[in-house]
Amino acid sequence: MAEVKKIATRESYGKALKEFGTDERIVVLDADLSKSTKTATFKDAYPHRHFNAGIAEANMTSVAAGLASCGKIVFASSFAMFASGRAFEQIRNSVCYPNLNVKIGATHAGISVGEDGATHQCNEDIAIMRALPNMTIINPADDAEARLAVKAAIETDGPFYLRFGRLAVDVINDPSTYKFEIGKGIELKSGKDVTIIATGLMVSKALNAAKELMEEGIDARVINIHTIKPIDKDIIIKASKETGAIVTCEEHSIIGGLGSAVSEVLSENAPCIMRRVGIMDKFGRSGKPAQLFEAYGLDEKTIIKNVKEAIASK
Numbered sequence: 001m002a003e004v005k006k007i008a009t010r011e012s013y014g015k016a017l018k019e020f021g022t023d024e025r026i027v028v029l030d031a032d033l034s035k036s037t038k039t040a041t042f043k044d045a046y047p048h049r050h051f052n053a054g055i056a057e058a059n060m061t062s063v064a065a066g067l068a069s070c071g072k073i074v075f076a077s078s079f080a081m082f083a084s085g086r087a088f089e090q091i092r093n094s095v096c097y098p099n100l101n102v103k104i105g106a107t108h109a110g111i112s113v114g115e116d117g118a119t120h121q122c123n124e125d126i127a128i129m130r131a132l133p134n135m136t137i138i139n140p141a142d143d144a145e146a147r148l149a150v151k152a153a154i155e156t157d158g159p160f161y162l163r164f165g166r167l168a169v170d171v172i173n174d175p176s177t178y179k180f181e182i183g184k185g186i187e188l189k190s191g192k193d194v195t196i197i198a199t200g201l202m203v204s205k206a207l208n209a210a211k212e213l214m215e216e217g218i219d220a221r222v223i224n225i226h227t228i229k230p231i232d233k234d235i236i237i238k239a240s241k242e243t244g245a246i247v248t249c250e251e252h253s254i255i256g257g258l259g260s261a262v263s264e265v266l267s268e269n270a271p272c273i274m275r276r277v278g279i280m281d282k283f284g285r286s287g288k289p290a291q292l293f294e295a296y297g298l299d300e301k302t303i304i305k306n307v308k309e310a311i312a313s314k
Helices: 009-020 040-045 059-070 081-087 088-096 111-116 124-128 144-157 202-215 234-242 259-268 289-295 300-312
Strands: 006-008 026-030 050-052 075-080 104-107 135-137 158-165 168-170 186-189 194-198 220-224 225-231 245-253 273-279
Touching: 006 009, 009 026, 009 040, 009 081, 009 088, 009 104, 009 144, 026 040, 026 059, 026 168, 040 234, 050 059, 059 075, 059 081, 059 088, 059 104, 081 104, 081 124, 088 104, 088 135, 104 144, 111 202, 111 289, 124 135, 124 158, 124 225, 124 245, 124 259, 135 289, 186 202, 194 202, 194 234, 194 259, 194 300, 202 245, 202 300, 220 234, 225 259, 234 259, 245 259, 245 300
Parallel strands: 026 050, 026 075, 075 104, 104 158, 135 158, 194 220, 194 245, 245 273
Antiparallel strands: 006 168, 135 225, 186 220
């Protein structure tokens, strides 16, 4: 069996910026991290529309807002920790409040940053951005989805938070046939016993877990939620009514992320048994990504354990 191709979504981000950068309205800003965020790919192709703001994320975001107010489509990039944390006030007051066309390209999100440790492993960014009015949040699962998320952000007016990873992840979608729509979840596998709802790099782990569960006679539905806000309520409610149990999976704190968003939908519309797989209100630590996934319960084994507990509680 051929090995599954792996590509980091930050790589996809850089390539997409270059691909769609023929649009003269697109301007890219970076906080002295263009090689890591991969915006250097855009810089090489369109140097006159790429600006290094230095290690000054707050100022970068304010500049992005100014450019957007003049009709530009602006991508402001840094590591997720700094893009969402250090520049929060500017995102809130200068981007979201006036509803400007600024896209935050946040790379190196989640615990998979690995050896860089807790200071750089941003597991809170989705929660922070979810609280902001006018903000659309997309957490792509693979290369195809990341590229099309960038395209959708360009074509859709308003603030976006695009979350990308450092780690190379499985390519699960066929780029020649995959269709991306903001706010629409995707059922990747049908199932009647339980539903696994995942986002980002956890989508491939959810599919792996579902395959193992099928070998044990458990038929798990798998849904990819790439858009955290606005979230696809219909696909969640349908899954609750048809399977009666839901397990969410995210490379993010269980507080304020996908698990919280799904819980809100269920509690108001279709309550069911639910479990959340994610970072359990802890900071990260330095280590190899695979070791951290196991240590923090972001692996197939933990997903399977939670699925069985959810089914037993029905």
